[in-house]
Amino acid sequence: EPEVTQTPSHQVTQMGQEVILRCVPISNHLYFYWYRQILGQKVEFLVSFYNNEISEKSEIFDDQFSVERPDGSNFTLKIRSTKLEDSAMYFCASSENLDYYNEQFFGPGTRLTVL
Amino acid sequence: EDKVVQSPLSLVVHEGDTVTLNCSYEVTNFRSLLWYKQEKKAPTFLFMLTSSGIEKKSGRLSSILDKKxxxxxxxxxxxxxxxxxxxxxxxxxxxxxNNLFFGTGTRLTVIP
Structure with missing residues (x-):
């Protein structure tokens, strides 16, 4: 069964460093998303991406964040200068968007720890 | 402000019991409501509900939406x-x- 994959599963970084989180969405999907979940808190939407550009972003997704689809399969989230409060589980999701209603399939997540 | 509220926050039951989890929402625009199960990591999709009163069923799980x-x-x-x-x-x-707005979740623990 096709699934969304994410690498790495766990990333530890120093405050101020740049990190890139990688995702491979399901191959025939057209919409891609990043969410984050701070430990003990709810899942929060960050950004959605379609046709090589950002469709929508939340207020969490400020200038230190960027997304890219560098090739036909990968979808990346870059955090330019990490802060302690960026420590969270980051989930990538994708959806097929054949019609008006479609479910999003989530990857296993990357746990980011900023020291 | 859009809001999704789930109750109870946590629930402990014995094997064989039946449970009902609640989700209420206030959003400026509604397209669908989705249920996910989150075990260790990624949420896995359970149901998508778009119409009132139509029950969705999968094995022992079922869900229904009331848009009114x-x-x-x-x-x-x-x-x-x-x-x-x-x-x-x-x-x-x-x-x-279609970005999703999540509730905080209900933690269900089933004890043998």
Missing amino acids: ELFSILNITATQTGDSAIYLCAVDSGYGA
């Missing part, structure tokens, strides 16, 4: 220890590329 009263319930009958997880309710408010 703005809530949904998720029922699990004959619970098993493998049902222990956090159950997430999310609303697709339909803006742009």
Whole structure:
């Protein structure tokens, strides 16, 4: 069964460093998303991406964040200068968007720890 | 401000019990409501509900939406220890590329 994959599963970084989180969405999907979940808190939407550009972003997704689809399969989230409060589980999701209603399939997540 | 509220926050039951999880929402625009099960890591999709009063069923799980009263319930009958997880309710408010607005989840623990 096709699934969304994410690498790495766990990333530890120093405050101020740049990190890139990688995702491979399901191959025939057209919409891609990043969410984050701070430990003990709810899942929060960050950004959605379609046709090589950002469709929508939340207020969490400020200038230190960027997304890219560098090739036909990968979808990346870059955090330019990490802060302690960026420590969270980051989930990538994708959806097929054949019609008006479609479910999003989530990857296993990357746990980011900023020291 | 869009809001999704789930109750109870946590629930402990014995195997074989039936549970009902609640999700109420207030959003400026509604397209669909989704239920996910989150065990160790990624939320896994359970149901998508778009119309009132139509029950969706998958094995021992079922769910229904009431768009007039703005809530949904998720029922699990004959619970098993493998049902222990956090159950997430999310609303697709339909803006742009269907970003999901999640509730805080209900943590269900099923004890043998």
